[in-house]
Amino acid sequence: MEVLLVGNPNVGKSVIFSRLTGVGAISSNYPGTTVDYLKADMMVNGKKVTFIDLPGLYSLTGGTEDQRVAAQMLRSSSPDCVLLVADATRLEPSLVLLFQLIELGHPVLVAMNMMDSARKRGELDIARLSAILDVPIVPTVAITGEGMGELLRAIEGGQARRSTFRVRYDPRIEAYLEVLRLGLANFKLEHPVRGVAIKLLEGDEAFAEGVPEYILTQVDRLRKEFRKEHGEDLEVHINRDRYGEAGRILSEVYRPKVQPRTRGQRLSDLTLRPRTGVPILLAVLTLLLAAIIGLGSWLEEALLTAYASVTGTFFADLAEMIGGELGTALASGLDLSLQAILAVVVPYILLFYLLLAVLEDSGYLPRVVVLMDGVMHRIGLHGQAIIPMLVGMGCNVPAILATRTVESRRERLILGTIIVMAVPCSAQMAVIVGTVGSYGGPVYVLAILAILLGLVLLLGRLLHRALRFEPTGLMIEIPDLAVPRPRNVAVKTWMRIKEFFVLAFPILLAGSIALELLAAYGVLAKVVEPLAFFTEGFLGLPAITIIALLFGVLRKEMSFQLLVVLFGTADLAAVMTVQQLFVFALVMATFMPCLSAFAVMVKEYGAKGTVLIALASLALAFSLGGAANLLLTYL
Amino acid sequence: MVSENVEEYLECLWELTQDGTPARTSDIAKRMDVSPASVTEMMQRLDSQGYISYERYKGATLTEKGLRIGEAIKRKHRLLERFLVDVLGIEKERSHEEACRLEHMLSDESERRISEMMNNPSTCPDGDPIPAMDRLRPSGNEGTIVLSEMGEGEEGTISHLACDDPQKIRRIIAMGFVPERPLIVEDRLPMGGPVLVKVGDSRVALAKEYADLVHVRTRNRARHRHHGDR
Numbered sequence: 001m002e003v004l005l006v007g008n009p010n011v012g013k014s015v016i017f018s019r020l021t022g023v024g025a026i027s028s029n030y031p032g033t034t035v036d037y038l039k040a041d042m043m044v045n046g047k048k049v050t051f052i053d054l055p056g057l058y059s060l061t062g063g064t065e066d067q068r069v070a071a072q073m074l075r076s077s078s079p080d081c082v083l084l085v086a087d088a089t090r091l092e093p094s095l096v097l098l099f100q101l102i103e104l105g106h107p108v109l110v111a112m113n114m115m116d117s118a119r120k121r122g123e124l125d126i127a128r129l130s131a132i133l134d135v136p137i138v139p140t141v142a143i144t145g146e147g148m149g150e151l152l153r154a155i156e157g158g159q160a161r162r163s164t165f166r167v168r169y170d171p172r173i174e175a176y177l178e179v180l181r182l183g184l185a186n187f188k189l190e191h192p193v194r195g196v197a198i199k200l201l202e203g204d205e206a207f208a209e210g211v212p213e214y215i216l217t218q219v220d221r222l223r224k225e226f227r228k229e230h231g232e233d234l235e236v237h238i239n240r241d242r243y244g245e246a247g248r249i250l251s252e253v254y255r256p257k258v259q260p261r262t263r264g265q266r267l268s269d270l271t272l273r274p275r276t277g278v279p280i281l282l283a284v285l286t287l288l289l290a291a292i293i294g295l296g297s298w299l300e301e302a303l304l305t306a307y308a309s310v311t312g313t314f315f316a317d318l319a320e321m322i323g324g325e326l327g328t329a330l331a332s333g334l335d336l337s338l339q340a341i342l343a344v345v346v347p348y349i350l351l352f353y354l355l356l357a358v359l360e361d362s363g364y365l366p367r368v369v370v371l372m373d374g375v376m377h378r379i380g381l382h383g384q385a386i387i388p389m390l391v392g393m394g395c396n397v398p399a400i401l402a403t404r405t406v407e408s409r410r411e412r413l414i415l416g417t418i419i420v421m422a423v424p425c426s427a428q429m430a431v432i433v434g435t436v437g438s439y440g441g442p443v444y445v446l447a448i449l450a451i452l453l454g455l456v457l458l459l460g461r462l463l464h465r466a467l468r469f470e471p472t473g474l475m476i477e478i479p480d481l482a483v484p485r486p487r488n489v490a491v492k493t494w495m496r497i498k499e500f501f502v503l504a505f506p507i508l509l510a511g512s513i514a515l516e517l518l519a520a521y522g523v524l525a526k527v528v529e530p531l532a533f534f535t536e537g538f539l540g541l542p543a544i545t546i547i548a549l550l551f552g553v554l555r556k557e558m559s560f561q562l563l564v565v566l567f568g569t570a571d572l573a574a575v576m577t578v579q580q581l582f583v584f585a586l587v588m589a590t591f592m593p594c595l596s597a598f599a600v601m602v603k604e605y606g607a608k609g610t611v612l613i614a615l616a617s618l619a620l621a622f623s624l625g626g627a628a629n630l631l632l633t634y635l
Numbered sequence: 636m637v638s639e640n641v642e643e644y645l646e647c648l649w650e651l652t653q654d655g656t657p658a659r660t661s662d663i664a665k666r667m668d669v670s671p672a673s674v675t676e677m678m679q680r681l682d683s684q685g686y687i688s689y690e691r692y693k694g695a696t697l698t699e700k701g702l703r704i705g706e707a708i709k710r711k712h713r714l715l716e717r718f719l720v721d722v723l724g725i726e727k728e729r730s731h732e733e734a735c736r737l738e739h740m741l742s743d744e745s746e747r748r749i750s751e752m753m754n755n756p757s758t759c760p761d762g763d764p765i766p767a768m769d770r771l772r773p774s775g776n777e778g779t780i781v782l783s784e785m786g787e788g789e790e791g792t793i794s795h796l797a798c799d800d801p802q803k804i805r806r807i808i809a810m811g812f813v814p815e816r817p818l819i820v821e822d823r824l825p826m827g828g829p830v831l832v833k834v835g836d837s838r839v840a841l842a843k844e845y846a847d848l849v850h851v852r853t854r855n856r857a858r859h860r861h862h863g864d865r
Contacts, residue, residue: 058809090836093811203801232814233804236796240814243835247816274825370840374826382842383829473842474829475810 001049003155004074006101007085008093009056010479012113014038015142015488016085017053020152024495025053026398027488028360030387031477032056032405035066037073044156052079058093060100061204061235065404065412074106075190075206081160082106083151088118088139091254095246096239098133102163103195109160110137111151116144122256129253134163143485166194169241173234176201176222183215202235268481271367281371284364288355289449292348293442296433299347304570307342311335325520332568333513339570340508340561345500348430349557353493356394360492361484365390366476373474379460380467381406382474385415392419394426394496396597400604408472414463416605420593421617422455427556428589434560436585440578448582448589451624455590504555511551511558512565519566539587539622540629541580549587556594559584579632587625592618639739642708643667644677645686646738648697649705657694683823684786690827698784710766711738711746713759718749720760727760743768780853782820783830783846790819791853793834798848811835812849 005013009031017025021040027033038053054070061071074082082101086094101108110133118124130137136159140147154160169177180197189196189210199207200219208216226234270276319331359365365387373383384406392399399419403412424432436444518524524544528535532543544566552559563584567575576584592614593601601610637645647666651658660678664671675691682689686701697705715734719725725733741749747768750756758764779794793814798804811834812818821838822831829840841849 058811059805061805061809092816092835093837096811232795233801235801236804236808236814239808243811243813243816272831273822274828366840370824370829370831373840373842374824374828377827383840473844474840475806475842475845476840477810478831478838478840 001047002079003051003081003083004079005053005083007056008058011085011087012142013085014053016111017051019142019145019148021051024491026492029363029479029482030365035401035404061202081155082108083111084108085111085113088112088114088124091250092246096242099167099242102165103198105162105192105195107160107162108135109154110135112137112139113142115139116141122254125253132249134165167242167245170237202238264481277371281368292352293433293437293445296347296351297438300343303342329513329516329520333516336565337509337512340564343570344430344434344557344560348433349426350497352426353394353496357489357492358484361488363479363481366478369476379457380414380464381411384474384476388415389423392423396420396425397600400600410467417613418456418459420613421590422452422459424589430557431560431588432585436581439573439581444582448586452589508558508561515565539583539625541584552588552591554595559588583625583629586628587621590617590621590624637704642739645701645705646708648695649709652696657696659694685784700780700784706766708738711741713765714750716759717756779850781847782849782851783843785820787820787823789853791851792817794850794852796848797850807845810839811837
């Protein structure tokens with residue numbers, strides 16, 4: 001049995017998906033969190049049920065890349081149940097989407113989500129609505145889990161049904177539909193004739209498959225005729241009728257309560273109005289930075305101190321117990337890998353993701369989008385690009401996927417380049433703050449961030465010029481502000497940093513043990529020396545750091561962790577000067593994409609563009625490092 | 636209601652933009668006899684209310700809505716001058732000052748009658764033309780205004796969408812901008828930023844290029860709240 005989760009963006013599909021399947025899907029309070037579909041198999045009462053969570057979409061026709069993914073999935077599959085997740089507080093757009101699903105003959109079941117907020121705002125007669133629409137409706141509150149049992153039972157019980165409900169269109173449109181119905185009657189189509197006919201009249205080419213040429217010509221003629229007679233496009237009129245119908249139904253089943261403006265609404269307004277919103281935005285950003293630089297450094301020190309006192313002479317004893325070169329290598333490899341995790345992942349990366357999750361769930365991000373739109377236009381992007389950039393401050397991989405929410409390919413390329421080259425991911429941030437930040441002070445961190453910001457602006461301007469054309473405009477729905485739920489924040493943060501422990505730690509451990517061994521037998525020095533002219537001569541760094549830089553290609557944070565391993569101490573001030581740490585951090589901040597980012601870029605932008613971007617960023621990183629070395633040495 | 640001060644500014648802008656170029660802050664300041672700083676502030680306010688479109692270093696141009704008001708005031712001014720000089724026999728120098736005050740009170744109805752009584756004069760005593768009264772009246776889609784020109788707090792119902800790019804039309808339709816749906820402009824962001832619109836129960840930020848396509852029948856202009864009312 002196959003179940004597709006469909007709905008407008010930001011109605012809680014991913015929360016319901018996680019609740020139903022127990023498979024974690026990242027959910028946040030902004031439209032466009034899910035940009036690709038997610039699949040999970042489950043056994044329900046001995047039956048295998050496959051759940052598929054689709055990106056949110058407003059309409060089955062048109063939309064951005066992520067929405068097209070969803071529309072395409074819907075067209076090409078014939079699921080046993082299309083679970084429409086509706087937002088009970090904003091029903092009209094959900095109903096309009098439902099009409100389209102019904103017209104295309106999908107077996108539909110509705111999860112009426114966000115019932116808790118809806119109950120506060122008015123009275124919704126679910127039974128009546130269900131009777132009018134001829135579909136089963138289960139009221140739910142996904143974030144608390146209310147209604148999930150009934151929902152699962154309804155799905156498993158095969159309650160999804162092909163509704164007989166019909167939107168009454170303008171008589172003229174109904175006449176057109178009748179004409180097309182007769183014309184199409186003898187052809188084998190994937191969907192009911194009426195549904196296909198409506199989509200054709202809407203001008204959706206995706207439904208033209210299997211339709212003979214002469215009928216398409218006829219459709220074209222009808223569309224032109226309608227436009228001439230009504231002075232309005234046919235698709236506009238079709239949607240006018242759909243919203244009209246939705247409005248009529250709503251007035252029958254919904255009675256809004258008059259309610260005073262809440263404190264939340266007032267706060268929401270304050271964050272949006274430029275006069276108050278811009279200062280709030282600056283305060284939020286400052287706090288974020290201060291938390292990562294201040295709290296992060298403090299945490300790192302506290303953790304390392306605690307670690308030292310807990311482990312004591314354990315590793316020295318361990319080395320002795322095993323004995324020989326191997327014993328030392330194993331013991332110190334393990335020791336230093338653990339230290340590296342404590343010094344990098346927990347204080348900086350965990351902290352950043354926690355803060356990001358809080359921001360995401362509060363619904364604040366779309367407000368940043370709105371406030372920054374004007375500024376972003378200057379660099380050839382629009383405000384929407386802020387979200388991938390912020391996500392990119394966590395990890396570039398989801399950020400590159402998130403560029404799908406941006407409309408044109410041109411903007412996706414500009415944005416992808418900026419994210420890879422100039423937006424520091426949390427691992428890069430950890431390198432910056434953990435090295436030069438810890439030993440040189442926050443000034444150096446700010447200096448690197450200023451350089452990166454300059455790069456964002458410069459790259460944006462350059463690409464904007466080079467790729468010509470005007471940027472397309474912003475269009476985004478702004479959700480209400482909400483108090484983040486600790487559970488979701490915790491789960492999401494864990495899902496995002498899990499790989500640092502389960503994937504990265506074994507690599508780090510193996511790498512460190514190998515390096516320890518190589519160093520012990522003097523092999524390392526032989527490898528490092530031929531490149532010393534570059535490392536020492538050009539960048540002014542200790543020759544051995546080239547190893548750290550190389551491992552940075554694998555994972556960014558590993559460059560920092562390996563510094564710890566290579567020098568055999570977590571106290572980097574003892575082995576490198578502040579200037580060297582600055583150059584190292586600057587190089588890592590703009591370094592080429594890590595392996596995972598590289599792979600996802602190839603998938604999204606093609607191999608050629610990706611290699612180009614990677615080489616460009618490598619050249620940029622070394623030029624910046626070399627320049628910084630020169631400047632700091634001779635000034 | 637539009638305040639007298641706003642009307643004065645729009646009238647001044649109407650005159651300064653007659654040559655087809657944006658009005659510069661310094662020229663407006665000189666004409667209105669106020670500081671450039673207060674002109675800038677006023678321009679930003681008028682921009683946010685949808686009367687003008689203002690760019691810092693370029694200057695201001697009137698929107699359709701601003702143009703209608705600015706021209707109406709100028710028209711009344713010149714007609715009143717004519718009336719004061721020709722009918723009441725007041726000196727030309729004093730007629731200007733007097734007309735400056737009266738222009739804001741004169742109803743369209745009285746204006747029409749004065750004009751008719753004087754045989755629809757075409758110039759003021761200084762020889763400048765008096766624009767025709769019905770020049771800017773929209774025909775056909777009466778009372779509709781483009782969403783991007785609506786001021787903060789203004790509400791209305793979408794009347795139609797005007798665009799030849801089906802891709803764009805589909806996107807705004809999908810967002811719920813469909814004829815007959817109600818909307819309210821909640822905010823206008825500066826620096827060419829988006830318009831914040833509540834359409835149905837959803838709140839959407841819409842760039843000007845999309846807001847330009849949505850035509851709205853406004854209603855209850857009188858209910859348009861003044862700042863600081865609540």
